[in-house]
Each structure stands twice: as C-alpha cells, then as structure tokens.
Amino acid sequence: MSGAHIIHIFKPTLMNKGVLSFLAMAFGFTWVVAAIGFALDIDTISGIRYVVLGAIAMLGPAFAAIVQQRFIDREPWSGLGLRVNETRWPILLLTVLVGVVLVPMCLGVIHLLGDVLDIASFGHAAVTTERFVVAVKEMAVASGHGEQVNGATEALMRLPAGVALAALLLSAVAAAFTVNLPFMLGEELGWRGYLWQALGKRPVHTRIGLTGLFWGLWHAPLIAMGHNYPGHRIAGIGLMVIFCLFLSVLFDWTRTRSGSIWSSCVLHGLINGSAGAMAMFSWGGHELVGSIVGVAGLVTIAVTCVIVLLLDGTYRKALFTLS
Numbered sequence: 001m002s003g004a005h006i007i008h009i010f011k012p013t014l015m016n017k018g019v020l021s022f023l024a025m026a027f028g029f030t031w032v033v034a035a036i037g038f039a040l041d042i043d044t045i046s047g048i049r050y051v052v053l054g055a056i057a058m059l060g061p062a063f064a065a066i067v068q069q070r071f072i073d074r075e076p077w078s079g080l081g082l083r084v085n086e087t088r089w090p091i092l093l094l095t096v097l098v099g100v101v102l103v104p105m106c107l108g109v110i111h112l113l114g115d116v117l118d119i120a121s122f123g124h125a126a127v128t129t130e131r132f133v134v135a136v137k138e139m140a141v142a143s144g145h146g147e148q149v150n151g152a153t154e155a156l157m158r159l160p161a162g163v164a165l166a167a168l169l170l171s172a173v174a175a176a177f178t179v180n181l182p183f184m185l186g187e188e189l190g191w192r193g194y195l196w197q198a199l200g201k202r203p204v205h206t207r208i209g210l211t212g213l214f215w216g217l218w219h220a221p222l223i224a225m226g227h228n229y230p231g232h233r234i235a236g237i238g239l240m241v242i243f244c245l246f247l248s249v250l251f252d253w254t255r256t257r258s259g260s261i262w263s264s265c266v267l268h269g270l271i272n273g274s275a276g277a278m279a280m281f282s283w284g285g286h287e288l289v290g291s292i293v294g295v296a297g298l299v300t301i302a303v304t305c306v307i308v309l310l311l312d313g314t315y316r317k318a319l320f321t322l323s
Contacts, residue, residue: 029064091258104165228287240293250305
C-alpha cells in the first residue's frame, strides 16, 4: 500500500471524523473497563469476576455505535443494520452452515498437519468416542466432579463421537440465536453496524482491512489478561489482529450479502460457542498454533474464505474491485 493511499484512507473528511470518534469511544469504554480489571487483579483465572468484566467490556462497540449514530451524527437506527425484516434469510442460513463447518474443518487441519504430517505444534485431533470420554473426564476433574463422571463412563462409551460432535455444534447454533446473541450484538453493532456503514464508500478490501485491524487491536487488553492465549499474552495480541483480519472477510461477506447485522451476530456467536467442541476432540497443540484462534484456525478460515468467494460471484467481484 502506498503512502498516498494510506493518507487517503485517513484523510480527515466528515465521515472519517465520525469513524475516529466512534473508535475513541469503543476503545475507551472497553480499555477503561479492562484497566479497572487490571487494577483489581482480574484475569481469565478469576472465574465469575472475569466473566462479568468481559461481558461489560464487550459492550464498548455497541455503546460507541449508538452514541455516534444517534447523538453525534443524528442518523436513523436503520444505518446500523438492525432491521430484521431486511435480512436475506438464505444468506443467514448459509452463514449458519459456514459457522458450523469451521470446527470440523479445523479439526481436519489439525489432524492433517499434526497427526499425518507430524508437525508437533499442531497437536492432535480425533473424532472418536475414546477421545470424547477422555475430554469429558478431564473437564470433570478440573471442575471437581470427577467422581460423578467415572460412574457414567460406560454410558458415554456407547455414544458415537459423531453424534456427540453434532450435538455440541447444534447447541452452539441454538446459543448463537439465543443466549449469545445480546453479547455478540455488543460487538457487531459497532464493527458490522456503525463502522461497516461509515466505511461503506471505501473499496471493500479497504473496509475489511481497517475493520479487521481495529477489531483485533480492540481485543488487546483482554488478550493481555489471558483471553485465548493465556501462556502468550503479548504474542497473542498480534495473532488476534491477524485472526480478525482473516475473519473480517467472512463477517463482511455475511453483513453485506444478508443486508443486516444479525447474520454477523449469529456467525460471531457460533464461533464463540463452538470452542467447547474443539476442546473435546483436539489436544496437545501449541496454543498459538493448534487451536481455532491459532495457525490452524487461520488455515481453516482462509480455506473457507476461498470457498465462499468461489461460490459467491457477486461479492467476489465487489471484493476485487479496486476503486
């Protein structure tokens, strides 16, 4: 990217002043909440205190979007993409399918690179009943309920691994449309609501790049608290930025093609809600590599993006239009 192009992106037009104002509020809200958490010595091992802190921090982009859209720009709610009746349901359903296949694909990537090609940092993946039982026992012991699970081992051994994986993914779909939805709206109202609208006159690749960059950096204090990469809190910040840049292609695609932010909320909820399924069938990998938010996840998302772009010529054409 040339210096002139960078200057053009950040040229202080009225729209960009709105973007900068939105970003200042989104980052300010979340980072202040995180700073309070740091002062109170809260991190990912703090249990319910971290859960509450994280839930509040996630509201930063939504707060910024509402204030910027309604009270500063004085624009209608419709600009944030909240109208359910404008949602293209076939795209929403396709988005659900995309979200559901990410975990099986990522498990396949880990198995190929870790088990078949023997790259140790990717760890191992196996959709087997034996692995499922081991994972359940490990989680039960960690939560202090090992005795109860030991008595249910025989019943668990009769459960086909494919059924268990399908049940976990279906529960993630259900959660994405219900309990996860308000929390995902906390982020999506900002990134795929206000920011998507404000950058709408930019080329699609520019919008994706800027949104992914800001979205990734916004996570920095929570990553520093141990979120996603507890053993690599500084390196994790950089990897999260890369992860969000890759993921922004899928999120921009579903936001653009569905006509509302609800599809991106569902995709966001699905990805977050599928973490348990990954943990049940993969193990032993480096946390920066062998996970859905590591290198294995980046490979998975890159492949998914290619498939989506091959299937959706309309969006592909928009993405590769340079002006």
